[in-house]
Amino acid sequence: xxxxxxxxxxxxxxxxxxxxxxxxxxxxxxxxxxxxxxxxxxxxxxxxxxxxxxxxxxxxxxxxxxxxxxxxxxxxxxxxxxxxxxxxxxxxxxxxxxxxxxxxxxxxxxxxxxxxxxxxxxxxxxxxxxxxxxxxxxxxxxxxxxxxxxxxxxxxxxxxxxxxxxxxxxxxxxxxxxxxxxxxxxxxxxxxxxxxxxxxxxxxxxxxxxxxxxxxxxxxxxxxxxxxxxxxxxxxxxxxxxxxxxxxxxxxxxxxxxxxxxxxxxxxxxxxxxxxxxxxxxxxxxxxxxxxxxxxxxxxxxxxxxxxxxxxxxx
Amino acid sequence: xxxxxxxxxxxxxxxxxxxxxxxxxxxxxxxxxxxxxxxxxxxxxxxxxxxxxxxxxxxxxxxxxxxxxxxxxxxxxxxxxxxxxxxxxxxxxxxxxxxxxxxxxxxxxxxxxxxxxxxxxxxxxxxxxxxxxxxxxxxxxxxxxxxxxxxxxxxxxxxxxxxxxxxxxxxxxxxxxxxxxxxxxxxxxxxxxxxxxxxxxxxxxxxxxxxxxxxxxxxxxxxxxxxxxxxxxxxxxxxxxxxxxxxxxxxxxxxxxxxxxxxxxxxxxxxxxxxxxxxxxxxxxxxxxxxxxxxxxxxxxxxxxxxxxxxxxxx
Amino acid sequence: xxxxxxxxxxxxxxxxxxxxxxxxxxxxxxxxxxxxxxxxxxxxxxxxxxxxxxxxxxxxxxxxxxxxxxxxxxxxxxxxxxxxxxxxxxxxxxxxxxxxxxxxxxxxxxxxxxxxxxxxxxxxxxxxxxxxxxxxxxxxxxxxxxxxxxxxxxxxxxxxxxxxxxxxxxxxxxxxxxxxxxxxxxxxxxxxxxxxxxxxxxxxxxxxxxxxxxxxxxxxxxxxxxxxxxxxxxxxxxxxxxxxxxxxxxxxxxxxxxxxxxxxxxxxxxxxxxxxxxxxxxxxxxxxxxxxxxxxxxxxxxxxxxxxxxxxxxx
Numbered sequence: 048x049x050x051x052x053x054x055x056x057x058x059x060x061x062x063x064x065x066x067x068x069x070x071x072x073x074x075x076x077x078x079x080x081x082x083x084x085x086x087x088x089x090x091x092x093x094x095x096x097x098x099x100x101x102x103x104x105x106x107x108x109x110x111x112x113x114x115x116x117x118x119x120x121x122x123x124x125x126x127x128x129x130x131x132x133x134x135x136x137x138x139x140x141x142x143x144x145x146x147x148x149x150x151x152x153x154x155x156x157x158x159x160x161x162x163x164x165x166x167x168x169x170x171x172x173x174x175x176x177x178x179x180x181x182x183x184x185x186x187x188x189x190x191x192x193x194x195x196x197x198x199x200x201x202x203x204x205x206x207x208x209x210x211x212x213x214x215x216x217x218x219x220x221x222x223x224x225x226x227x228x229x230x231x232x233x234x235x236x237x238x239x240x241x242x243x244x245x246x247x248x249x250x251x252x253x254x255x256x257x258x259x260x261x262x263x264x265x266x267x268x269x270x271x272x273x274x275x276x277x278x279x280x281x282x283x284x285x286x287x288x289x290x291x292x293x294x295x296x297x298x299x300x301x302x303x304x305x306x307x308x309x310x311x312x313x314x315x316x317x318x319x320x321x322x323x324x325x326x327x328x329x330x331x332x333x334x335x336x337x338x339x340x341x342x343x344x345x346x347x348x349x350x351x352x353x354x355x356x357x358x359x360x361x362x
Numbered sequence: 363x364x365x366x367x368x369x370x371x372x373x374x375x376x377x378x379x380x381x382x383x384x385x386x387x388x389x390x391x392x393x394x395x396x397x398x399x400x401x402x403x404x405x406x407x408x409x410x411x412x413x414x415x416x417x418x419x420x421x422x423x424x425x426x427x428x429x430x431x432x433x434x435x436x437x438x439x440x441x442x443x444x445x446x447x448x449x450x451x452x453x454x455x456x457x458x459x460x461x462x463x464x465x466x467x468x469x470x471x472x473x474x475x476x477x478x479x480x481x482x483x484x485x486x487x488x489x490x491x492x493x494x495x496x497x498x499x500x501x502x503x504x505x506x507x508x509x510x511x512x513x514x515x516x517x518x519x520x521x522x523x524x525x526x527x528x529x530x531x532x533x534x535x536x537x538x539x540x541x542x543x544x545x546x547x548x549x550x551x552x553x554x555x556x557x558x559x560x561x562x563x564x565x566x567x568x569x570x571x572x573x574x575x576x577x578x579x580x581x582x583x584x585x586x587x588x589x590x591x592x593x594x595x596x597x598x599x600x601x602x603x604x605x606x607x608x609x610x611x612x613x614x615x616x617x618x619x620x621x622x623x624x625x626x627x628x629x630x631x632x633x634x635x636x637x638x639x640x641x642x643x644x645x646x647x648x649x650x651x652x653x654x655x656x657x658x659x660x661x662x663x664x665x666x667x668x669x670x671x672x673x674x675x676x677x
Numbered sequence: 678x679x680x681x682x683x684x685x686x687x688x689x690x691x692x693x694x695x696x697x698x699x700x701x702x703x704x705x706x707x708x709x710x711x712x713x714x715x716x717x718x719x720x721x722x723x724x725x726x727x728x729x730x731x732x733x734x735x736x737x738x739x740x741x742x743x744x745x746x747x748x749x750x751x752x753x754x755x756x757x758x759x760x761x762x763x764x765x766x767x768x769x770x771x772x773x774x775x776x777x778x779x780x781x782x783x784x785x786x787x788x789x790x791x792x793x794x795x796x797x798x799x800x801x802x803x804x805x806x807x808x809x810x811x812x813x814x815x816x817x818x819x820x821x822x823x824x825x826x827x828x829x830x831x832x833x834x835x836x837x838x839x840x841x842x843x844x845x846x847x848x849x850x851x852x853x854x855x856x857x858x859x860x861x862x863x864x865x866x867x868x869x870x871x872x873x874x875x876x877x878x879x880x881x882x883x884x885x886x887x888x889x890x891x892x893x894x895x896x897x898x899x900x901x902x903x904x905x906x907x908x909x910x911x912x913x914x915x916x917x918x919x920x921x922x923x924x925x926x927x928x929x930x931x932x933x934x935x936x937x938x939x940x941x942x943x944x945x946x947x948x949x950x951x952x953x954x955x956x957x958x959x960x961x962x963x964x965x966x967x968x969x970x971x972x973x974x975x976x977x978x979x980x981x982x983x984x985x986x987x988x989x990x991x992x
Contacts, residue, residue, distance in 0.1 A: 075398050083705050085733055095436040095458060099428055099465040103400055106426045111736045113729055119434060119749060121725040122951050131955040133854045138951035142963075143725060146950070146974045150729040224448045320461070321437050321453035325446040344461045390713050410751040410773060414743055414780040418715055421741045434749060539763045635776070636752050636768035640761040648772075659776045 048357045052187040054241045067353035074107045081110030087151030092159045104351035141180040148181030160191035162292035198238035200346040214278035220250035221327040226286035233260040249273035253295030277311040363672045367502040369556045382668035389422045396425030402466030407474045419666035456495040463496030475506035477607035513553035515661035529593035535565035536642040541601035548575040564588035568610030592626040678987040682817040684871045697983035704737045711740030717781030722789045734981035771810040778811030790821035792922035828868035830976035844908035850880035851957040856916035863890040879903035883925030907941040
């Protein structure tokens with residue numbers, strides 16, 4: 048595996064989920080495969096779980112990490128081909144990416160969307176330039192449209208904790224006070240559908256996700272209807288895809304609560320974190336026994352480890 | 363040892379001092395105990411000595427480090443239980459701490475006081491929340507009230523360099539131009555008294571420390587009287603504890619000088635650094651043969667190593 | 678080798694170039710020499726290539742790295758001896774450097790010039806204070822006047838890729854929109870001349886470099902004349918040395934182009950990067966087959982590795 052940026056980069060997603068669960072049971076089963084190998088973690092944006100879990104995964108495999116915070120440690124990068132660089136950008140992505148690829152055996156890149164330029168974001172212009180100019184295998188640490196390490200950990204968590212044959216999985220929009228990327232929702236939909244889960248997405252009008260990622264899911268604008276008989280409820284806020292980056296006004300209260308959870312079939316609760324407590328989800332739900340949020344976070348280590356291991360096998 | 367946040371976390375402080383001195387003589391005596399173990403160093407505040415000496419200590423034991431600068435690398439954290447997070451904070455400490463505890467075998471946290479909210483600071487609200495929500499063993503890298511790694515290194519240094527049976531140890535306030543925490547003074551007093559040193563604290567009126575840490579010390583408002591026959595003079599500035607965070611005006615010149623040092627019994631000079639030269643202490647004293655400041659800094663490695671080793675033994 | 682700050686620190690520069698090329702062919706030939714050794718990388722300024730290539734080199738030799746960004750991770754440092762530190766600086770360089778030397782086996786320091794205080798810059802006041810106060814071996818990661826790791830990689834690259842007996846090497850000034858240090862030009866001149874290359878330097882009037890570094894080179898104000906029969910063209914912008922830090926106006930267009938390259942003897946093109954594309958050098962040249970910029974960047978690893986190895990042998 049040379050790239051890990053979407054579920055489509057994975058030949059056999061269910062096998063990868065299985066491997067990730069195996070790493071969880073024996074994290075130090077292959078301590079030498081990463082010897083003399085360097086993982087470069089390149090952050091255009093802040094990170095806690097991804098930063099730490101990926102380092103942990105690399106260390107479990109014997110790799111060394113180099114962390115680089117673009118912006119406060121390096122140079123402002125130029126992304127336009129042919130640009131006359133007489134402005135604020137100091138180095139072109141084609142040079143920076145190429146050089147990083149020389150210094151690292153595997154590169155991880157986090158590059159959030161602008162939420163302004165839909166075309167640039169949804170064409171993954173930054174990530175694709177990294178892949179084009181760097182010869183190294185590349186892992187998305189969350190891009191403009193997808194967050195595959197999170198989704199792999201999410202599917203692992205369902206596999207691990209939801210003991211229902213054909214679980215009904217519901218992805219529900221939640222309130223927020225500022226516009227967030229659609230990334231986690233896109234990515235969870237993509238992975239859940241690819242892994243053959245029955246997925247229902249519920250959101251207020253105006254918050255429809257990009258169909259490229261949701262094709263095959265049931266779309267239900269009535270949250271309570273959607274929650275009915277759910278085995279898994281994945282909560283997440285996102286801003287509008289159509290009126291890109293906007294926050295169309297919402298009349299109803301979309302925050303989950305105990306009443307709504309009672310509509311489900313004793314569903315497990317999921318959220319990728321960071322979570323704004325009592326704005327997106329109430330404390331009482333997040334800290335309930337049915338909450339899987341800490342499992343999801345823990346599984347981030349083994350998701351990253353499974354991906355790194357596959358890459359290390361081929362370099 | 364699961365926690366190292368105060369001398370009271372240590373069953374046998376004098377033994378720990380002894381062990382730390384042994385690590386200094388053979389730093390690589392146990393290169394494998396840290397294999398496959400990760401130390402997470404979480405900084406809410408700037409750090410040089412603590413950051414580097416603790417990494418060095420971990421490396422001497424074969425551990426891997428992950429450094430995380432909250433604020434410029436991660437998310438703004440929320441500390442209030444039950445908060446509706448519709449403001450600037452992105453993640454609650456209960457989630458962030460829990461997650462870090464999943465990724466690290468041991469966590470170190472640096473969290474300075476506000477110097478505004480005395481109650482929050484002296485209840486160690488940040489540190490205690492970390493301990494409450496993270497399952498991992500935790501080392502204070504300097505908290506709102508104490509700096510135990512510094513104090514352990516300080517006591518090591520006295521043990522190593524002061525060849526007097528019952529040395530008279532004097533902690534003296536020094537001038538500064540901005541309000542500093544009481545942390546180092548509290549902590550040195552706590553450790554010195556716990557280790558049965560005869561401690562005199564001298565400060566201008568208004569700069570009395572919290573009695574919880576100084577009970578058992580002689581308090582002397584006349585600096586020259588205090589210095590008389592001292593074997594060790596520990597210099598440090600701190601702001602007021604009573605009029606919390608204030609800098610009550612001081613008439614006399616409290617900066618040490620050669621004349622004052624002559625009152626002592628050829629005392630050694632100590633300071634935890636960073637030191638504002640010629641404001642807190644004159645160059646001539648800091649660079650004198652009796653200055654132990656570089657020994658203190660060097661011993662920071664072995665203090666951290668002794669603590670890490672004890673923790674590694676129990677996980 | 679205790680210091681690596683200029684070609685004059687190297688007894689036998691040509692041998693070091695040769696060793697660096699050998700490391701390139703077997704980077705893992707000495708995986709244990711760095712065991713239990715720590716390299717501290719201290720950055721006063723941003724860095725990409727130097728930061729990552731030096732970490733990579735250390736890792737190839739089995740060393741552990743600690744990276745410290747002064748300013749956003751540590752304290753503002755004071756550089757004046759005898760200063761009464763009642764301003765913004767929190768710690769004196771004599772203390773900070775000494776302490777870092779205690780925690781690291783080798784220190785690397787990046788400290789750019791001010792471009793304002795010529796005397797301070799050209800006396801290397803920051804670097805020399807580090808060397809004076811820290812007992813550890815020290816590598817310049819680019820100082821106020823020189824960038825020896827870059828130059829060693831540059832000479833390696835010429836040795837590796839230019840198959841001409843006595844190549845004509847031309848260092849040409851290029852346009853820019855803000856004042857840059859003279860560092861890379863000084864350093865390349867120093868190394869090229871020391872290694873007995875025939876060096877021509879071409880620049881507009883007003884941009885003459887400091888003669889301490891260029892003595893022995895041909896100075897030619899006519900760029901086209903200079904380029905004639907060149908085997909290597911090294912492109913770089915720098916601000917004025919005489920009218921220090923200024924950018925005297927330049928009438929002609931000094932940017933290289935295809936026409937100018939045709940004057941050369943099928944010259945190879947070099948640049949240290951980061952390069953402002955289409956301002957300093959056109960895309961078409963940088964991405965041409967004769968461009969060595971990626972080789973230079975790659976060789977940064979092995980230049981650093983050769984230097985670290987020599988230092989490790991003596992500590």
